[in-house]
Amino acid sequence: xxxxxxxxxxxxxxxxxxxxxxxxxxxxxxxxxxxxxxxxxxxxxxxxxxxxxxxxxxxxxxxxxxxxxxxxxxxxxxxxxxxxxxxxxxxxxxxxxxxxxxxxxxxxxxxxxxxxxxxxxxxxxxxxxxxxxxxxxxxxxxxxxxxxxxxxxxxxxxxxxxxxxxxxxxxxxxxxxxxxxxxxxxxxxxxxxxxxxxxxxxxxxxxxxxxxxxxxxxxxxxxxxxxxxxxxxxxxxxxxxxxxxxxxxxxxxxxxxxxxxxxxxxxxxxxxxxxxxxxxxxxxxxxxxxxxxxxxxxxxxxxxxxxxxxxxxxxxxxxxxxxxxxxxxxxxxxxxxxxxxxxxxxxxxxxxxxxxxxxxxxxxxxxxxxxxxxxxxxxxxxxxxxxxxxxxxxxxxxxxxxxxxxxxxxxxxxxxxxxxxxxxxxxxxxxxxxxxxxxxxxxxxxxxxxxxxxxxxxxxxxxxxxxxxxxxxxxxxxxxxxxxxxxxxxxxxxxxxxxxxxxxxxxxxxxxxxxxxxxxxxxxxxxxxxxxxxxxxx
Numbered sequence: 157x158x159x160x161x162x163x164x165x166x167x168x169x170x171x172x173x174x175x176x177x178x179x180x181x182x183x184x185x186x187x188x189x190x191x192x193x194x195x196x197x198x199x200x201x202x203x204x205x206x207x208x209x210x211x212x213x214x215x216x217x218x219x220x221x222x223x224x225x226x227x228x229x230x231x232x233x234x235x236x237x238x239x240x241x242x243x244x245x246x247x248x249x250x251x252x253x254x255x256x257x258x259x260x261x262x263x264x265x266x267x268x269x270x271x272x273x274x275x276x277x278x279x280x281x282x283x284x285x286x287x288x289x290x291x292x293x294x295x296x297x298x299x300x301x302x303x304x305x306x307x308x309x310x311x312x313x314x315x316x317x318x319x320x321x322x323x324x325x326x327x328x329x330x331x332x333x334x335x336x337x338x339x340x341x342x343x344x345x346x347x348x349x350x351x352x353x354x355x356x357x358x359x360x361x362x363x364x365x366x367x368x369x370x371x372x373x374x375x376x377x378x379x380x381x382x383x384x385x386x387x388x389x390x391x392x393x394x395x396x397x398x399x400x401x402x403x404x405x406x407x408x409x410x411x412x413x414x415x416x417x418x419x420x421x422x423x424x425x426x427x428x429x430x431x432x433x434x435x436x437x438x439x440x441x442x443x444x445x446x447x448x449x450x451x452x453x454x455x456x457x458x459x460x461x462x463x464x465x466x467x468x469x470x471x472x473x474x475x476x477x478x479x480x481x482x483x484x485x486x487x488x489x490x491x492x493x494x495x496x497x498x499x500x501x502x503x504x505x506x507x508x509x510x511x512x513x514x515x516x517x518x519x520x521x522x523x524x525x526x527x528x529x530x531x532x533x534x535x536x537x538x539x540x541x542x543x544x545x546x547x548x549x550x551x552x553x554x555x556x557x558x559x560x561x562x563x564x565x566x567x568x569x570x571x572x573x574x575x576x577x578x579x580x581x582x583x584x585x586x587x588x589x590x591x592x593x594x595x596x597x598x599x600x601x602x603x604x605x606x607x608x609x610x611x612x613x614x615x616x617x618x619x620x621x622x623x624x625x626x627x628x629x630x631x632x633x634x635x636x637x638x639x640x641x642x643x644x645x646x647x648x649x650x651x652x653x654x655x656x657x658x659x660x661x662x663x664x665x666x667x668x669x670x671x672x673x674x675x676x677x678x679x680x681x682x683x684x685x686x687x688x689x690x691x692x693x694x
Contacts, residue, residue: 157501159198160222180203180212186199194324195254195325198224221235222249230329274319299437349473351470358467361465375407375408376407376432376433378434389444391403391444410456414429463507464508465505492512493511541571542568543583548562552564564589602622621674633672646692647690
């Protein structure tokens with residue numbers, strides 16, 4: 157195995173390997189993939205001495221890229237975390253293939269105006285990340301909504317869950333260059349190629365892990381809220397009974413599960429069902445019942461995973477594939493899907509977890525959740541910035557932070573870092589700020605400390621107005637009047653959902669500050685959906 161380190165501009169900084177005499181030495185490695193998380197994780201331990209320490213720290217800096225090559229496989233990772241241990245003289249590198257571009261990018265609250273296919277949502281939330289849709293096996297449409305902020309990684313996995321799909325990331329690598337970064341959408345990853353793993357031949361060790369932590373004998377299903385109602389649909393008054401699964405009130409129950417797992421109260425009273433909730437995005441009771449039955453079939457039995465140390469995994473076998481476990485005499489014990497793989501080239505080991513679905517533990521999905529949770533805690537108290545830059549044309553040619561001689565202004569909203577990054581002009585939205593025949597164009601821009609889309613009272617932000625007059629940036633009333641005359645002022649308007657006209661907000665409103673250049677919003681200002689509009693009156 158060999159990895160190449162590259163900076164944020166894809167300049168190669170150095171390499172490390174498990175065997176080559178030149179370059180840095182990898183003394184331990186683990187590559188982990190998991191169906192549910194979608195993300196592939198690469199963890200490396202790189203040795204250093206007094207002569208190579210600085211080189212290791214430079215190459216393995218957080219934010220740098222890794223180009224991974226093993227046999228005929230090439231993949232691409234972003235370094236998320238590092239740990240340097242002076243006693244062992246090793247640097248631990250934790251990298252992900254989705255990486256910083258999706259994990260630390262914010263997905264704001266969003267409500268679709270109609271039903272869309274899955275590619276609409278994935279493209280929307282992955283916009284400007286450099287990722288594009290590769291394979292797409294899903295064609296149905298859904299109208300989806302999110303009320304909270306998430307990382308883009310979480311949001312895309314959420315989208316996949318709503319469509320009963322699975323996500324993976326892949327890369328088109330030529331030489332030392334990454335040509336494309338893909339988000340692949342599967343109806344279900346993997347295949348059944350009849351692969352057999354024999355005990356005491358292909359399998360060195362097998363551990364059976366069972367859990368009833370998520371077991372239930374009944375579900376309380378609910379769907380979406382119809383347009384003419386304020387209440388989400390459920391199964392009340394819906395008739396279904398196939399002898400095993402049946403509707404009781406608004407619960408879906410299983411007689412088979414109840415007979416084995418029911419819990420009675422000490423006095424013998426009560427039905428003893430173990431009830432969990434279940435949600436599916438539909439306004440059809442028939443479809444809600446069908447999906448709830450599918451879910452209850454999964455969780456009415458104990459979860460079982462088999463953690464297997466494989467001596468040799470057949471070539472071409474990947475995560476999601478179905479494998480058959482057999483004994484020496486050829487008797488098939490069971491067939492199950494590969495849910496997780498852990499591969500180490502230095503340790504020459506392959507560990508797989510197979511089953512119907514993965515029992516939660518402290519694996520990759522927990523690491524992704526922890527990282528996303530840490531990011532959310534920071535997001536609750538962070539300020540978002542709008543980057544501004546200047547260029548010669550609408551494509552960002554000659555991008556600069558200096559407006560001198562530039563005809564176009566570029567903006568990029570909702571950034572967590574104050575200082576603009578001008579390494580990639582495509583990140584910005586460009587508008588002309590120099591009028592024809594030398595006349596200065598006027599642009600009014602609204603910046604928000606907490607994003608710009610809010611729903612269901614989830615709002616606490618300050619909207620700030622910036623007016624660009626040619627190259628001049630106007631942020632106060634005095635400069636505004638000097639530029640446009642003594643009668644110039646800022647006017648705010650608002651419009652509720654389904655109203656056709658905007659209402660003017662009085663300049664004396666206590667939410668309006670700094671002569672209209674600031675407007676403070678709180679949860680009391682939002683009812684379902686509100687649009688705010690700001691105008692320059694001259």
